[in-house]
Amino acid sequence: MQYQATVRIEQKAGMLDPEGTTAKRALGQLGYQVSSVKTAKLYEIVLEADSAEIANQKVDEMCQKLIANPIVHNYTIELKELN
């Protein structure tokens, strides 16, 4: 089966998000007062696997080994089956 995993990577709570802070300030200069801006990265990974469970497990491994840095990031994986 073919699956598409959407991996969302964000900074752990309590860590600085300088890009978000800068975007918030720039929005303020454009007249938009917002409470906060947080940045995140999105990866879409398409892979073959025998089951959704295996696909999920593989993508989790990829996150641990490369896609995220577990010291500073939290990540979520959303999986969908492709036709």
Place this chain on the structure above:
Amino acid sequence: MKIAILQFGGTNCDLDVLHVLKDVVGVDAETIWYKQEDLTGFDGVVVPGGFSYGDYLRAGAIAARTPIMNSVKKLAAEGKPVLGICNGFQILTEARVLEGALTTNEYPKFRCHWTNLRVETVDTPFTSKFRKGEVIRMPIAHMEGQFYAEEKNLAELDENEQVVFRYVDENGKVTDEANPNGSLENIAGIVNTSRNILGLMPHPERASESILGSDDGLRVFESMVDYITENF
């Protein structure tokens, strides 16, 4: 004695390090393209600065996972010294041979200027030629230099005297103003627990001849060379 200087796609401080080692310190050194995975015959490694793989994913993330890094780990396991400068420091943290992570500067701008650094320990292969507490000058040039480690790891770094350099003012005081990137506890460089792997954000190779404005960085290389001479 022979020192390897690693080259990845996007490394750009390799030739500066080569110049300092060969022409200023006067030892044999060679640039090694990352695809040559064998480091047999080398007594030390420098992972120089630059923008390996365009800082894609995270600074240093891709280079850290190339097979040559296994050879670097093997060489380090023999007690030989490994020096990571700037992007090299980022690569070593991403490779998990050094604690913590280097994230985007608190003020998210590429900062390129001189910094004052306090030498926190001389008990490393890279700082034997300094005095403890000495204030030295080396430049930084980075956008992802904010050192972060979880609280428990940070405490261990302090406890084991693994912090080698801190950003300070000219009087040697740790202040927020002297911190160029928001690094926790003004940390600019650390070693591993075995003390033979050093990562630092400032560039010692850019401060190795007085014509450059400082030759404080030269002593990092001289210390490393002394250590190799005495031990290998």
